[in-house]
Every structure is written in C-alpha cells, then in structure tokens.
Amino acid sequence: MMRPHRGLDPGSVWAQRLRQLEQRLRTKEERIVVLETENALLHLKLAEYQGLAGRSTNEVLQLYAAHGQQMKLQRSSAVTQLHGAIKRLKQDLKSLRSFALELSKDFQRQSKTCLYQVLAAVQGIQLQNEAMQMFQIKAFDLEQCLQEVTERYEKEKQKRKALHNNLIELRGNIRVHCRIRPLLPFDDSAGHSVSQDRRRNFSEKVAYAADDETVLVKCSRPGHASVNKTFQFERVYNDLESQDAVFADVAPLLTSLLDGYNVCIMAYGQTGSGKTYTMLGPQFDGNLAFSIEEESELGIIPRATQEVFRLISEKPPGSYWVEVSVVEVYNNEIFDLLAKDSYGKVFGIKRDVVTTREGKSDVPLLTHETVENASEFLHLVNKGLQLRVTHPTLVHAHSSRSHLVVTLTITTVVFGDNFGTSWEDEQTSQRLNKEASCTFPQKMRDSKSTSSSRASSPVQLEATEKMKQVKTRLQLVDLAGSECVGMSGVTGAALRETSFINRSLSALADVLGAIAEQRSHVPYRNSKLTHLLQDSVGGDAKLLVMLCISPGQKYLTESLQSLGFGTRARQVQRGQVKKKTFPVPSKGK
The missing domain is CATH 1.10.287 (Helix Hairpins)
Incomplete structure (x- = not known):
C-alpha cells in the first residue's frame, strides 16, 4: 500500500x-x-x-x-x-x-x-x-x-502593584523607577587612548530589563568570571519602551497633586543616560505646535503640565491658579532663571535658600510667574532653559552642568466649613464657582510676575472669611549627570563644575542614607541642592526618582552607582505622606 x-x-x-x-x-x-x-x-x-x-x-x-x-x-x-x-x-x-x-x-x-x-x-x-x-x-x-x-495574571499583577503602592504610601517610601536607554552612536567612542578591542568591549550591552521590575547587570572583569547583579524597583523600562509608557506611570501622581499632596519627580543618572530626554524630550523649544511624531517624544515636564491643566479644566473656573518658577543649582549656588532686569530681560539672578519657622525650605524673592495654560508654562520653561549652563564633554556633547528645578505651585481655594473633608464635593464646587468670580481681582489674572513675598495670597479674602487657600507644589527636577572625571575628560572650569555636581549628588545620597537609618540629624544643608529639595526628599511630598541608565560596558561603574543610589532611595521610610489641609494665612493676618 x-x-x-x-x-x-x-x-x-x-x-x-x-x-x-x-x-x-x-x-x-x-x-x-x-x-x-x-x-x-x-x-x-x-x-x-x-x-x-x-x-x-x-x-x-x-x-x-x-x-x-x-x-x-x-x-x-x-x-x-x-x-x-x-x-x-x-x-x-x-x-x-x-x-x-x-x-x-x-x-x-x-x-x-x-x-x-x-x-x-x-x-x-x-x-x-x-x-x-x-x-x-x-x-x-x-x-x-x-x-x-x-x-x-494581569489582574493579580495590578492588584499586587496597587497594594504595593499603597504600602509604599503608608510607609512614606520613595518610589523609584528605572529606565534603560538604548545603545547610541556616541557609545562607540571611549576616548583617544583606548584601543579598538577595548572600544568594542565598551560598546557591549551589560544592563538589561529582566522584567518590568528587575534590572540585570552583567559585571565582568579581566581574569574573573562574569557575575550577574539584579536590582528591584517599582518599575523598570527597557530600551524599547516609549515616552508614553513612562508618563503612564507618572500621571496618577498628578491627580494626587490636585487632591492636596505635594509631588516631586526627579531624574537621576550619569551624563548622557537620558535624563533630559526623559524629563523634557528631544530638542525642547517650548512650543506646543508639535507634529504627531514630536508629541510622542515629549518628556515628563511638558506632558505633566498638559495633564495638570487638563485636570484643572474639569474643576470649577477660578478655583485653581498656577504659578511657575525655574531655578538651577550651579556650582552649589541657586540661580533664578525667570528673574528680569530693569529692562524686562530675563537673566539668572543668584538666590539663597532658607529654612522657615515651620522647618520648610524657601527661596526668598524667587520669581513666580502666573500661567493659565500649558503653552504659557512651556514658554517660560524654554526661557529658563536658554540660560541653563551646558558644556561639551567626552561623554555627551550637550552635558547639563547644573541641576534644573521647575516648580508648579497650585493654589486651591476651599471653604473653611468643608476644609480637609469634602471640599471637592459638587455643592462646594458650585458655591466656589459663584464666590470666586466675585473675590478674585482681575489684576491677578492680568499679572504675569509675582514673588515669594506675596506667596501667601494674590487673592484678597476679606469678602468672605470662610474662604481659605491650600498650596501644593509639583517639583520637576532634572539633576546634572554624575560622572567620572577620567571618563568625561573635563579640565579647568568644567572640572570645577564636575566637582560641585558630584559633591551635591553625594550630599543627596548622604541625606537619603541618614533618613533611611533614621538618624537624629539629616545633613540637608551640606548642599544647596539638598537644602532646596528638603521638603521633597525628607518632607511630605510624594517623591518619584527616575533612574536613567546607560546600558554599555563603558558606563558600568556609573550605572552601578546609579542603581545603588536608587536602591538606597527605595529603602527610605519617611512616614505616611500628608495631605495639605492647613490654610495659608492671607496678607495682614
């Protein structure tokens, strides 16, 4: 057959x-x-x-x-x-x-x-x-x-993540996310005196996203066996995940911002690891008229601003107003990047940071600009970015030599009778809408520049004693890159900049270590950066640290340092994050 x-x-x-x-x-x-x-x-x-x-x-x-x-x-x-x-x-x-x-x-x-x-x-x-x-x-x-x-599995995963986030919030822990960028053309260059074989080894990829919560690093030294190290974080992004995926995990924090919580989002990593790309996007120019392709590349700062104003648009008109400040910490000095001279030209003015009676950090005379939409905000940020100090190094052609801190201060008008309880219910919102239109002076809406001396209230509250204000802050921080002096190849003034950058980042690590070990003294004042971020790092803000990692063998030491920093930050327990329910005194009271 x-x-x-x-x-x-x-x-x-x-x-x-x-x-x-x-x-x-x-x-x-x-x-x-x-x-x-x-x-x-x-x-x-x-x-x-x-x-x-x-x-x-x-x-x-x-x-x-x-x-x-x-x-x-x-x-x-x-x-x-x-x-x-x-x-x-x-x-x-x-x-x-x-x-x-x-x-x-x-x-x-x-x-x-x-x-x-x-x-x-x-x-x-x-x-x-x-x-x-x-x-x-x-x-x-x-x-x-x-x-x-x-x-x-997905449902259980979401439940576990939600429970984990609740646990983090109850403990007051710092959320730490890690983003691994792809290999880039400049990763092939490793300095002038490096041989071709070593340069080829430098371009090998050693940092991977094992899953969405684990970073795997292959550590190898000549003559030694390769050792794999793993690091756990709340979220890990591989080199193929988009800006949309990164912001999807950031967006819930912005809802907390309008619910009365301070929020801080901080990008940490070495030079060229993708911090500024993650926070701002490529070739940021402050213009909202992007094409679809460009919009998909926007970073956390422009996306967060659009989301904040979208959330505000769903609230009663006049119940919120937004102010913005832009500062940089350069060579352990704080510069106000929105300050203007007598001719109205924007230029950086040195400011100082102080501790108030309440134990909060404050920058007197800091310029706060009132903005009414995301376009105005991004326009101001772009002005500040033009003054930010950058310098080319062997690692990155446009290396940021300062820490950038963009702050949105949102003032919410609430009623004393409902304060701290149900001040967002529908009846209160209707009353707020009617009374706010009578009590908000038009000159506040027309004004585009204020200072911290009037931070208590741009709104006169004499018309109704029941009206109170709650201020919440969104701090968006693009830290300068941590780097090895030998790797960056800087000299002269740039070497001095690198020294200040590394010292301020070391001070930040010391602060986190002191909080994690629950020491009686936390050295916030060892650096202007830690003093400025005192309320976010050790205070009552929901803090998200976005670690940015370069995957190449060339940057192994710096990547391990960044991952170690993120691990220490993740262990910090600050107590339960508090909701802002206290009134801000108005002028003359």
Missing part, C-alpha cells in the same frame, strides 16, 4: 494513484482488443488454409491420378504439414484465450485492491480530519484557558 508523502494532501495522493490504475486498465483493454483482432485473423487464415487444404486434396487426387504413386506421397506430406500448422495455430489461439482470461482476472483483482485502498485512504482521511478537529477544539480550549490565565 502506497503511503502518502508527508506534507501532501492524502486525497490528492490517492486520486493520483486511482488515475494510474485506470490508465493501466485502459492499456490492458487495448491489449485484449489487439489479441481478439489477431485471433480473428488467425481464424480467417485457418479457414483459408482449410479451403486450400480442400483444393490441395483435389489437386493431389488429380496429381495422384495423373502422376501416380509419387504425387500421392508428396500430397500426403503436404497435408501432414498443413495439419501440423493448423494444430499449432489452434494451440496459439488457446494460449491467447488463456492469457486474455488471466489478464482479465488480474485486472479485476487489481481493481478490487485499488478500490479497497481508496476506501481505506478515504476512511483514514476522515479519521485524520476528525482527529484534526479534536486537536483544533483542544487548541481553542487551551487558548481560552491561556487567555483567562493571562487576564487573571
């Missing part, structure tokens, strides 16, 4: 076999026709010979009569020969008939065999189809089960 070849349709194989048998049958039938024709011809020849024999007999008799005994002997010999030929012809005819009969029987046997084979093949195909249908049903059931398990 001929077996169908693998990969071929069994039906087509048996159809081809049936055609071959039919072709053989036709050939046999044609052969029978030929033999029957030959048989008929032999009968004709036999009759002809018999006629010849009769005539020959007469001729023999005549010859015998004419020629005597000699002719009689000759005729007897001829007749004998003719009888022999006739006998042979009869034997041939009998053989032909036997052959034809055997051929017919053989054809019938083969036809029955082929028919049985075709039936068996059809039955086998039917069984295979039934088996295939069963397999398809099982596969469908397995897919359904897989989908159900996947959905349950």
Whole structure:
C-alpha cells in the first residue's frame, strides 16, 4: 500500500494513484482488443488454409491420378504439414484465450485492491480530519484557558502593584523607577587612548530589563568570571519602551497633586543616560505646535503640565491658579532663571535658600510667574532653559552642568466649613464657582510676575472669611549627570563644575542614607541642592526618582552607582505622606 508523502494532501495522493490504475486498465483493454483482432485473423487464415487444404486434396487426387504413386506421397506430406500448422495455430489461439482470461482476472483483482485502498485512504482521511478537529477544539480550549490565565495574571499583577503602592504610601517610601536607554552612536567612542578591542568591549550591552521590575547587570572583569547583579524597583523600562509608557506611570501622581499632596519627580543618572530626554524630550523649544511624531517624544515636564491643566479644566473656573518658577543649582549656588532686569530681560539672578519657622525650605524673592495654560508654562520653561549652563564633554556633547528645578505651585481655594473633608464635593464646587468670580481681582489674572513675598495670597479674602487657600507644589527636577572625571575628560572650569555636581549628588545620597537609618540629624544643608529639595526628599511630598541608565560596558561603574543610589532611595521610610489641609494665612493676618 502506497503511503502518502508527508506534507501532501492524502486525497490528492490517492486520486493520483486511482488515475494510474485506470490508465493501466485502459492499456490492458487495448491489449485484449489487439489479441481478439489477431485471433480473428488467425481464424480467417485457418479457414483459408482449410479451403486450400480442400483444393490441395483435389489437386493431389488429380496429381495422384495423373502422376501416380509419387504425387500421392508428396500430397500426403503436404497435408501432414498443413495439419501440423493448423494444430499449432489452434494451440496459439488457446494460449491467447488463456492469457486474455488471466489478464482479465488480474485486472479485476487489481481493481478490487485499488478500490479497497481508496476506501481505506478515504476512511483514514476522515479519521485524520476528525482527529484534526479534536486537536483544533483542544487548541481553542487551551487558548481560552491561556487567555483567562493571562487576564487573571494581569489582574493579580495590578492588584499586587496597587497594594504595593499603597504600602509604599503608608510607609512614606520613595518610589523609584528605572529606565534603560538604548545603545547610541556616541557609545562607540571611549576616548583617544583606548584601543579598538577595548572600544568594542565598551560598546557591549551589560544592563538589561529582566522584567518590568528587575534590572540585570552583567559585571565582568579581566581574569574573573562574569557575575550577574539584579536590582528591584517599582518599575523598570527597557530600551524599547516609549515616552508614553513612562508618563503612564507618572500621571496618577498628578491627580494626587490636585487632591492636596505635594509631588516631586526627579531624574537621576550619569551624563548622557537620558535624563533630559526623559524629563523634557528631544530638542525642547517650548512650543506646543508639535507634529504627531514630536508629541510622542515629549518628556515628563511638558506632558505633566498638559495633564495638570487638563485636570484643572474639569474643576470649577477660578478655583485653581498656577504659578511657575525655574531655578538651577550651579556650582552649589541657586540661580533664578525667570528673574528680569530693569529692562524686562530675563537673566539668572543668584538666590539663597532658607529654612522657615515651620522647618520648610524657601527661596526668598524667587520669581513666580502666573500661567493659565500649558503653552504659557512651556514658554517660560524654554526661557529658563536658554540660560541653563551646558558644556561639551567626552561623554555627551550637550552635558547639563547644573541641576534644573521647575516648580508648579497650585493654589486651591476651599471653604473653611468643608476644609480637609469634602471640599471637592459638587455643592462646594458650585458655591466656589459663584464666590470666586466675585473675590478674585482681575489684576491677578492680568499679572504675569509675582514673588515669594506675596506667596501667601494674590487673592484678597476679606469678602468672605470662610474662604481659605491650600498650596501644593509639583517639583520637576532634572539633576546634572554624575560622572567620572577620567571618563568625561573635563579640565579647568568644567572640572570645577564636575566637582560641585558630584559633591551635591553625594550630599543627596548622604541625606537619603541618614533618613533611611533614621538618624537624629539629616545633613540637608551640606548642599544647596539638598537644602532646596528638603521638603521633597525628607518632607511630605510624594517623591518619584527616575533612574536613567546607560546600558554599555563603558558606563558600568556609573550605572552601578546609579542603581545603588536608587536602591538606597527605595529603602527610605519617611512616614505616611500628608495631605495639605492647613490654610495659608492671607496678607495682614
């Protein structure tokens, strides 16, 4: 029995076999026709010979009569020969008939065999189809089960993440996310004195996102076995995840901002690791008229601003107003990047940071600009960015040499009767909408520049004693890059900048260590950066640290340092984050 070849349709194989048998049958039938024709011809020849024999007999008799005994002997010999030929012809005819009969029987046997084979093949195909249908049903059931398990896994994962976030919030821990950027062209350059082999090793990728909560780092040294180190964070982004994915985990914090919580989002990492890209996006120019492709590249700061104003737009008109300040910490000095000279030109003015009676950090005379939409905010941030100090290094052509702190201060008008309880309910919102339109001076809306001296209230509250204010702050921090002096190749003034940057970041790590160890003294004043961020790092703000990691072997030391910083920050427990429910005194009170 001929077996169908693998990969071929069994039906087509048996159809081809049936055609071959039919072709053989036709050939046999044609052969029978030929033999029957030959048989008929032999009968004709036999009759002809018999006629010849009769005539020959007469001729023999005549010859015998004419020629005597000699002719009689000759005729007897001829007749004998003719009888022999006739006998042979009869034997041939009998053989032909036997052959034809055997051929017919053989054809019938083969036809029955082929028919049985075709039936068996059809039955086998039917069984295979039934088996295939069963397999398809099982596969469908397995897919359904897989989908159900996947959905349950995702739900449980979300529940676990929500419970974990609640635990972090109850403990007051710092949220730490980690983003690993892709390898970039400038990763191939490793300095002028480095050989080609070492430069090739430097460009190898050693930091990976093992999953969405784990960073895997392959640590290897010449002559030593490779060691894998893992670091756990609340969220890990691989090199393929977009700005949208990063902001999706940041957006919930902005809702907390309008619910009365201070929020701080801080980008930490070495130079060239993607901090400014994550916080601002590529080639930021403060313009909201982006194409779709450019909008997809926007960083946390422009996206957060748009989201804040979107959330505000859902609130009663006049119940919120927003102020913005932009400062940089450069060489351990604080500069106000929105300050203006007597001609109205923006330039950086040195400010100082102090600690208030309440134990909060404050920058006196800091410029606060009132903004009414995201476009105005981004325009001001762009002005400040133009004054930010940058300097090229061997690691990055546009390395930021200062820490950038952009602060949105949101003032919310609430009523004393509902203060700290249900001040966001619908009835309060309606009353707020009516009274706010009467009590908010128009000159506040027209003013675009204020200072911290009037931070208590740009709104006169004499008209209604029940109106109070709650101020919440969103601090967006793009830290300068931590780096090795030998790697960056800086000298002179740039070397001094690097020294101040590393000292301020070291001070930040010391502050986190002191809080994690619950020391009685936390050295906030060791650096202007930590003094400025005192309320966010050790205070009542929801703090998110976005670690930015370069994946190449070249930056292994700096990457491990950043991951170690994130691990220490994640261990900090500051107590439960508090909601802002205290009133801000107005002027003259």
